[in-house]
Amino acid sequence: MVVQEGLSLERKLEILGDAAKYDVACTSSGVDRSGTGNSMGNTLKCGICHSFAADGRCISLLKILMTNECIFQCKYCINRAKNDVLRATFTPEEAAGLTMEFYRRNYIEGLFLSSGIYPTPDAAAERMLETVALLRFQYRFAGYIHVKAIPGADGQITEQIGWLADRMSVNLELPTAEGLRSLAPNKSRKTILTPMRQIQLGIKQNRQAAREALPSGMPGGRVLLPDRQEEFLPSSLECRPEQLGDLAEENSYTLGKPLLKGVTSGFVPAGQSTQMIIGATGETDYQIMSVTESLYQKFDLKRVFYSAFVNVNQDSDMPNWIGRTQLDREHRLYQADFLLRYYQFQIGELLSEDRPNFNMLLDPKCDYAVRHLELFPVEINRADYHTLLRVPGIGVKSAQRIVKARRMAVLDFPDLKKIGVVLKRAVYFITCQGKMMYPVKLSEDSITGYLIDERKQKELKGEQIGYQQLSLFDLPSMASGYQPPVAGGGGAQ
8 A cells, every 4th residue: 555645635636536437326416406595506307417528428526535545355446455556535624625616616516425445434434424514514515416325334324424415326346246255355245235225215214204294394305404413313214124134234323423403305315326347257147137127126226337347456366358348248238227227128038047148239129129020010000108118219208209199190100200210220120000111021130130230240250340439529531431320319229
């Protein structure tokens, strides 16, 4: 460990901002809160992503660690205890002050706060709690705050943070308990899932209290934080062992420090998320997405994020992936994740134990369609909403527009194009008034050939493809044979 005393605030920001870049769990706010006359900032449900880096990353959140010192020895982490890296630590006053100064300059609209585990989980969590409390009460900051819960920290501290943050997340780290034991020996499934379950129960009970208009006289289920320490949490939010099952610790929670009197929007109003590292261990896509499906069903998560493994420590025991292998895989996992959350798919429809990994040449929705041609083509003017969602090229909004538009008229292919359907993918799987747009041989091989673009066909043949990051000011030469891409939809359609 490289320790340096007397670091400037600017140098600390450089170190701890860089140390936070490997955590990908950033997203739009998911919460709607208007500004008030006695506070600074607000949040919008439509998102907080207003500025982007040159490579496309959203930079509207100040994303920092409280400290990159850590007592844990996770093999995949650059901040593990035995690494000789420059260490720094923010005081709560420094972190809160930086957030406000960046916000006043319109550089950011919120804060993403995480931390290394040092010297104990409780001490790390208390520093984060103090930082968020300073922002909310001293600076009257009403903007978006996302806080990483510290596994193993006292549950009472986690709950206090939950009343002040908009979103919380607990990194699952690795998809399986076996992978966690081998690569993160200081962590366990229990210490990770316990705060995750605690946050879930708090959100659920707070929503129930809001529906019952409690406490009375406060609109929107807003909750008053009492001055007295013993009254900080409503009795309905106490995490009892029988509620958490085998995930609960058999002990009582105690408050670290009493909070000042103030008003919040409730307990973690924007929900919770998690992150998994992909490719560090040997799990298949089927195993990973099965864990994801279980998390959505059992823990009510807003998002699961996937991070392609990078061997930052150059550890000989860890895999060294070359090229885009894991990045392409990460992309497929995100596409499948959207299908689970928005398109009413189940993982058993996309993968199986006999076919455990995604097709790298086709997105999961197209791959599903070509493997289930007995379900296609579907008639646009008669298919129900659920069936429309399974057609490649038709997204959630497009399906809603189709259902609404066909009440007033019979739809044809030009109408679908105006609605926003991506016909270059959809035409192989739909009919309008019983007719396809043009004759198509309904076989898996032929349709797959149509869907795979020229670049992917070259990859299939083993030809070398050069990848490069293009900027807005460095377009490829027209003389080189470059052809502009055909306009079409993106996302999970």
